[in-house]
Amino acid sequence: MIVKVNQLVKRYGxxxxxxxxxxxxxxxxxxxxxxxxxxxxxxxxxxxxSLLKYDKGEIELFGKSMTPEAYDLKRNIGIVLxxxxxxxxxxxxxxxxxxxxxxxxxxxxRKTLVEEAIDFVGxxxxxxxxxxxxxxxxxxxxxxxxGIAHQPKLIILDEPTVAVDPQxxxxxxxxxxxxxxxxxxxxxxxxxxxxxxxxxxxIMILDKGRVVATGTKEQLKNMISVGEKIxxxxxxxxxxxxxxxxxxxxxxxxxxxxxxxxxRSAGGKNNLENVLETLKRExxxxxxxxxxxxxxxxxxxxxxxxxxxx
Amino acid sequence: xxLHLYKYRIKTLLRERTLVFWTILFPIILATFFKVALxxxxxxxxxxxxxxxxxxxxxxxxxxxxxxxxxxxxxxxGALFEVTFTDRAGALKLIDDKAVSGAIIPGEPNELVVFKxxxxxxxxxxxxxQYEQSxxxxxxxxxxxPENIEAVIAKxxxxxxxxxxxxxxxxxxxxxxxxxxxxxxxxxxxxSLYGLEEVNRIQANLSPTAARMNLPPVHKMKLFMxxxxxxxxxxxxxxxxxxxxxxxxxxxxxxxxxxxxVLVILFxxxxxxxxxxxxxxxxxxxxxxxIGVVLLVSMTGAFLAGMMIAETKYYIAQNAPIVAKLxxxxxxxxxxxSIYYYDSxxxxxxxxxxxxAYTVVFGVATYFIIRRRKYASL
Numbered sequence: 001m002i003v004k005v006n007q008l009v010k011r012y013g014x015x016x017x018x019x020x021x022x023x024x025x026x027x028x029x030x031x032x033x034x035x036x037x038x039x040x041x042x043x044x045x046x047x048x049x050s051l052l053k054y055d056k057g058e059i060e061l062f063g064k065s066m067t068p069e070a071y072d073l074k075r076n077i078g079i080v081l082x083x084x085x086x087x088x089x090x091x092x093x094x095x096x097x098x099x100x101x102x103x104x105x106x107x108x109x110r111k112t113l114v115e116e117a118i119d120f121v122g123x124x125x126x127x128x129x130x131x132x133x134x135x136x137x138x139x140x141x142x143x144x145x146x147g148i149a150h151q152p153k154l155i156i157l158d159e160p161t162v163a164v165d166p167q168x169x170x171x172x173x174x175x176x177x178x179x180x181x182x183x184x185x186x187x188x189x190x191x192x193x194x195x196x197x198x199x200x201x202x203i204m205i206l207d208k209g210r211v212v213a214t215g216t217k218e219q220l221k222n223m224i225s226v227g228e229k230i231x232x233x234x235x236x237x238x239x240x241x242x243x244x245x246x247x248x249x250x251x252x253x254x255x256x257x258x259x260x261x262x263x264r265s266a267g268g269k270n271n272l273e274n275v276l277e278t279l280k281r282e283x284x285x286x287x288x289x290x291x292x293x294x295x296x297x298x299x300x301x302x303x304x305x306x307x308x309x310x
Numbered sequence: 311x312x313l314h315l316y317k318y319r320i321k322t323l324l325r326e327r328t329l330v331f332w333t334i335l336f337p338i339i340l341a342t343f344f345k346v347a348l349x350x351x352x353x354x355x356x357x358x359x360x361x362x363x364x365x366x367x368x369x370x371x372x373x374x375x376x377x378x379x380x381x382x383x384x385x386x387x388g389a390l391f392e393v394t395f396t397d398r399a400g401a402l403k404l405i406d407d408k409a410v411s412g413a414i415i416p417g418e419p420n421e422l423v424v425f426k427x428x429x430x431x432x433x434x435x436x437x438x439x440q441y442e443q444s445x446x447x448x449x450x451x452x453x454x455x456p457e458n459i460e461a462v463i464a465k466x467x468x469x470x471x472x473x474x475x476x477x478x479x480x481x482x483x484x485x486x487x488x489x490x491x492x493x494x495x496x497x498x499x500x501x502s503l504y505g506l507e508e509v510n511r512i513q514a515n516l517s518p519t520a521a522r523m524n525l526p527p528v529h530k531m532k533l534f535m536x537x538x539x540x541x542x543x544x545x546x547x548x549x550x551x552x553x554x555x556x557x558x559x560x561x562x563x564x565x566x567x568x569x570x571x572v573l574v575i576l577f578x579x580x581x582x583x584x585x586x587x588x589x590x591x592x593x594x595x596x597x598x599x600x601i602g603v604v605l606l607v608s609m610t611g612a613f614l615a616g617m618m619i620a621e622t623k624y625y626i627a628q629n630a631p632i633v634a635k636l637x638x639x640x641x642x643x644x645x646x647x648s649i650y651y652y653d654s655x656x657x658x659x660x661x662x663x664x665x666x667a668y669t670v671v672f673g674v675a676t677y678f679i680i681r682r683r684k685y686a687s688l
Contacts, residue, residue, distance in 0.1 A: 051514050051524060052685055071527035079525050083518035089325035090318065101314040102526035146522070 001063065002027050002154055002185045003048065008057035010043055010209075017043045019209040021057070025187060025202075030180050032200030033189040034296060036308055040209040041189040042082055045158050048187075049079060061154065075103060078152035078184075082159045084143045086131050093118065093127040096145050103150035117149035120175060137168025144172065148179065155179060156187045161195060173199050193296040193308055205300060212303050221294045224302040225252070227267035229294070230275050233287035234261055241282045248274045311528065312536045319540035329503060334548035337497040338555050344493060345560040348486050359384070359392040360430045363401035363413040372445060373416035379441060380414065390437075414438065487564060490556050491571075491646035495615070497549055498575060498642055499608040501582025502589065504541035506600050509590035509676065511537060515685045516597075534680065538583060546579045567649045570658060574645045577665045581638055582608075584672035591679040611639030641665050 003025035010018040018040045025031040033041045046052040048059055050068045059066045061073050086095045096114045104110045118124055121141040131139060140160060148155055157176065161169045177199055180186050190196050196203055197217050205212040205220070213220055227250065236258060245261070246254045250268035254261060265271040272291045279286055300308040323329065364380055367373075377395075384393040394404060401413035405423060411430035415421040422438050424431040451462045512534050514521040523533060553575065556562045564571055589604050614637055616623025623643065627634045634640050645661035652658070 049525060051521060068524075069529075074525065074527040077525070079522070081518050081522060085518035085522040087322055087519065089322040094318065094321070098314075098318045099522070099526070101311075101318075102528050105311055105314075 001025070002029075002061065003031075003187065004058075004060040004063075005044075005048070006058045006060075008044070008047060008054060008059065010040075010047055010052065010054040017209050018047065018054070021206075021209070021211060023204050023211065023214065025185060027185050028180070028183070029202055030176065030186040030188060030200045032196040032203040033187065033206060034191070034193060034196045034203055034300075034308075035206035035212075036191055038208075039191075039206040041191075041206060042158055043209075044206070045079075045156055045187070045189060048156065049077070075150075076153040078148045078150065078155040080144050080147035080155070080157040080160050082162065084131075084139050086139075086142055086146055088131050091128050091130055092123055092134070092142055092145075095131070095142060096149050099146040100149040103152075113149050113151060116151075117145040120148070120178070121145045122171060135165075137164045137171075140164050140168060140172065144175065148184075151184075153184060154187070155184045156189075158189045159191070160188075161190070161192065169195075191308070193300075197296055203296070205296070205303075207300070207304050213299060217296065220296060220299045222267075224294060224299050225266050226294050226298050226302060227265045228271050229292045230263040230265070230272055230289070231292070232261040232263065232275070232279065232289045233259065234279075234284055235259055237261060237284055241284050244278050244282050245275060248278060312532065315528075315533060315536035316540050319537045320544060323504070323540060323544045329507070330548075333497070333500045333503060333545060334551060337493060337500070337548075337552045341490065341493055341552065341556050341560060344489050345562070348489055359389045360433060361392045361394070361410040362434060363394045363396055363404045363410045365398050365401050365413065365415040366395040367397065367416070370418070372418075373420075375445070376414075376416045376420060376441060383437075390433075487562060487650060488647065490562055491650065492612070492616070492618075492643060494549070494552065494556075494571070494575060495578065495639060495642035495646055496608070496612045497552055498578030499582045499585070499612065499639055501542070501545045501579045502586030502604040502608055503601065504545050505538070505583040505586025505588070506590040506597075506604055507586075508534060508538045508541055508583070509587050509680060510597055510600075513591070513680060531677070531681065538587065542579055542583050545583060546576060549575045549579055570649050570655075571646065574642065574649075574662065574665075577662060577669065578642050578645075581642070581665050581669045581672070584669045584676065585638060587676045588672040591676045608639065611637045615640040615643040635664075638665070638668055641668065 001024050003023075005021055005023050008018050008021040009016070021040070021044060033044065035041050043052065047054045048061070048066065050059075050066050050070070061070075062076060064070065064073055066073060087098070090098060093114065096117050097110065100110050100114055100117070104113060118127060121144055123138065123141055123145065126134060126138060126142075131142060134142060144157070144160060147157075155176075160176075161172055164172065173195060176186060176188065188196065188200060200217070202214070202216055203220060204214040213223055215223070237256060242254055242256050242261070245251065245263060248271075250265045250271055251263060252266045253264040263275060276289070279289075297308045300306075362380075364377060366377065380391060380393050383389065384391040394410060396404065398415065401410075401415065402423065404410045405413055405425050408425065411428070412422055412424040412434045414434070415423065420438055420442065422434055424434070448459065448462060452459050510516050511520055512523055512530060514524040524530065550572075553571065557564065557568075585607075586604050589607070590600050593600055593603060595603075612618070614622060614626050614633065616626075623634075623640070626637075626640070641661055641664045645658055645665060648655075648657035648661055
């Protein structure tokens with residue numbers, strides 16, 4: 001087990017930021033911490049890193065208790081903070097070299113690691129640039145390079161794609177998956193469910209400092225009653241046609257807005273096929289038709305009664 | 311590791327333009343202004359003979375004696391007066407033309423005519439009063455004890471000193487150095503800006519970069535010490551540049567006390583950095599507010615230490631000696647002034663020890679505040 005958190009409690013005065021949190025992260029996982037802003041993701045990370053005092057609980061990394069002086073553990077951890085944390089007065093190369101140097105003393109080895117990190121995040125053309133000259137996306141990439149240059153076994157990324165353009169975001173997400181393929185265990189926090197769904201092998205959903213659900217994305221989606229959502233562009237269906245769709249097996253709801261029918265199913269198989277057959281049988285002409293599987297937002301919505309981005 | 315941290319901190323500091331301006335360039339600019347504004351201060355203290363008109367209407371022996379005395383005092387290299395002998399109308403015209411500081415009209419009693427009050431006029435008045443007192447004394451002795459008259463005259467000749475320049479030290483130094491000492495002391499305290507930043511760099515609850523600095527497997531105090539050492543190096547180098555500029559660029563001579571000044575600068579730089587670190591660690595406010603506090607304390611300290619108005623220093627020393635003793639700026643100025651004022655180095659070493667003690671107190675207090683490894687909130 002790379003990370004083990006047991007009964008973690010963190011209070012800010014009367015506010016309980018983390019409420020008896022339990023979770024573990026296995027070697028080789030990309031473990032996602034998903035939750036809305038203020039759900040306790042960053043607080044959890046700061047407790048893991050021994051930056052924050054916590055009121056109760058135990059944290060173990062690599063099987064040992066994590067403390068500020070646990071240098072043998074810290075050596076194996078790479079952290080990419082939510083806010084960009086680099087020195088404006090140092091160039092891209094110097095920043096990476098500086099932070100890498102806090103982990104790796106050997107100059108020759110460090111040079112190789114820094115070059116590799118620069119290549120990895122795609123900043124080869126910006127080595128001599130100062131951070132102020134970089135765009136938001138490039139700055140985020142530099143932030144990541146500073147955190148991973150020493151090739152740690154555990155990498156913690158706290159919302160690394162906030163305010164990043166789609167191109168850079170994809171680059172970052174691909175990079176994280178590549179780091180994982182190279183052997184690093186990843187803890188990834190985000191409030192973007194699509195990102196977490198895209199890269200994480202296991203996900204823990206947090207709300208108000210509590211664990212809402214934990215599992216793979218498939219396991220999480222199976223926890224809820226909502227299954228497939230089928231949307232049909234149809235012009236003024238008759239009540240009998242709507243009734244025929246509603247009568248199909250697994251269908252839990254049909255909404256008709258005049259030119260669009262939204263059909264919600266409760267899991268099960270052949271739902272789309274059944275709907276198509278019914279449309280044909282009822283001689284209902286339709287335009288586009290598409291099917292969506294439930295999202296993590298649906299999971300969050302069903303469990304907490306509110307949207308993930310509320 | 312230490313070298314790695316030290317090297318990069320030096321690079322970072324030298325690229326921080328605002329810091330470089332305030333701690334290195336600004337004192338140099340100020341020194342240049344000092345030189346321009348105070349350039350004539352050495353010449354202004356040299357004495358010039360006082361131009362005086364003397365009415366040469368000799369009617370009595372006492373009037374003749376006065377004229378002879380004036381003639382004696384207007385001769386030679388160190389002449390007190392530059393006498394123009396004329397008649398009454400001529401003397402008054404010279405006064406009207408402001409060609410002389412005053413006119414002496416021998417008579418019973420002797421008259422002094424001036425067109426304004428001032429140093430020269432005061433010397434003239436003082437001379438005339440002393441002359442008349444002496445004359446009366448001689449006359450009295452002559453009437454009562456004529457056998458003692460020669461001894462009395464000899465004694466009076468000894469005492470007749472109207473202007474004498476007394477050196478307060480045998481060191482080769484002039485008055486203008488005091489202002490530059492003040493500037494150097496103030497620049498030392500500007501080191502507080504470095505100390506302030508060193509703490510900001512390492513307190514995880516102050517910035518994301520500081521938080522990141524708390525994550526690697528390096529002891530926090532090692533990071534702090536390496537970084538602070540780099541700050542002291544840059545600040546001390548800046549102060550040395552200032553000193554060299556004052557000596558070679560502006561031509562101000564510090565005589566044979568240069569080594570002592572360098573020592574004060576070294577410990578003054580350490581005091582400044584330690585003071586800034588202490589302020590930064592004790593105030594849980596934004597960087598801007600901390601800079602404000604540091605500058606306010608430094609400038610107020612500098613003011614109370616007499617770096618802007620020399621008399622303030624003596625006023626505080628007399629009326630609030632505790633403030634004078636506690637004011638770090640005052641300790642620095644005392645150390646520098648003591649080089650100038652005293653032949654003995656005891657006051658210098660005493661001030662230097664106080665500076666060191668202050669540095670240790672600030673350093674230890676900072677250590678106990680920043681050694682905390684975990685934070686209640688970030």
